Amino acid sequence: MTFIEKLRCLLTFGQGVALPLPEIKPNQSPFDLFQQWFEEANKSGILLPEAMSVSSVAQNGQPSSRMVLLKSFNEEGFVFYTNYGSRKHSELQQNDKVALLFHWNILQRQVRIEGTIEKLSVKQSEQYFHSRDRGSQIGAWASKQSQKLSYDDELKDRVSHYEEKFAGHEVPLPNFWGGLNVKPHYIEFWQGRASRLHDRICFEKQDQCWQQFKLHP
Ligand SMILES: Cc1cc2nc3c(=O)[nH]c(=O)nc-3n(C[C@H](O)[C@H](O)[C@H](O)COP(=O)(O)O)c2cc1C
Structure with missing residues (x-):
């Protein structure tokens, strides 16, 4: 990146592009990479870095999105809590396909996650509910x-x-309230770069293994 490009990025809300890109090993775990980016988002001073958009699709094909808070994640998935009588859960019960989206603006990073939804056990929900x-x-x-x-x-x-x-x-714990786990089969990491030549590093689960590839920006 030239000096002028760096300056442009720094002065135009593009600090992320001045950061070194993550080194992606051939056997990189998308969860380790998410952990690393999530920690960096936490350290960056972004308000609510755990805020994510959740999208569901109604039976008539109408998609809808709303923000929720990520409360935990591991190789099993990404967990948030909600009312099981809500619009989101009613739609996800009919169609368990779900998409999550994080945007960490100051870092110029986006993470897209696609997967399926499953309910947490009552015990797990109870544990979280009583911590509130x-x-x-x-x-x-x-x-x-x-x-x-x-x-x-x-x-x-x-x-x-x-x-x-x-x-x-x-x-x-109300019987209409608890956790939902998004079990991912696709995770994409987007890093903003100068001149719109962004990086997109994707992980797709095939036969229980994560395959990685890159996409044009
Ligand atoms: C930053 C932010 C975090 C939110 N976190 C949650 C959450 O963790 N769980 C939740 O049910 N709603 C949360 N909400 C409210 C939802 O966006 C939404 O209004 C609500 O869940 C009803 O959505 P629905 O009618 O599509 O089911 C949050 C909203 C914002 C702006």
Whole structure:
């Protein structure tokens, strides 16, 4: 990269291109690479680097996306928590194909993940639910996520109802709330570079093995 290109990148929100590109070994694990990028995103000062878009597709073919928070990941997948009565989960129950997207702007990095969804066990969901603050636990009971409010104060009234109901007790895990694991079969790492000559390093799971290849930007 020339000095002028570097300067342009640094001054135009393109700090990422001045970073060295990751060294990709032939047997590179996409999960190790994700871990490395996730740590770098955490260190970069980006607000909520764990925020990711989740896309589902309704039965009529209409896709929809929304942000959620990644709560854990390992070779088994990427986990977030939600209401099982929500639009996203209803759609994912009908069609378990799902896409995740991370964008770490200051690093000029994007990670695209495609896979299928599965529910976490009640035990796993319970463990996470009880690690949350009480207000969020009551909130999970009170919110009929994705349903229309019947009247303006409905949510406030429902919060009061559940605060009263569980006063002095541990708030139990609602049976309509818990974790979803995205089991990936495709993970793509995108690194912004000067002159739009970006790097795209892709991993695709075939016969239980991860194959890697690069794509034109
Ligand atoms: C940064 C951010 C993080 C969010 N995290 C979650 C989350 O972890 N789980 C969740 O159910 N909704 C989360 N939401 C709200 C969702 O984007 C969405 O509004 C909600 O889940 C209802 O979506 P649905 O009707 O498509 O199911 C988050 C929103 C933002 C902006």
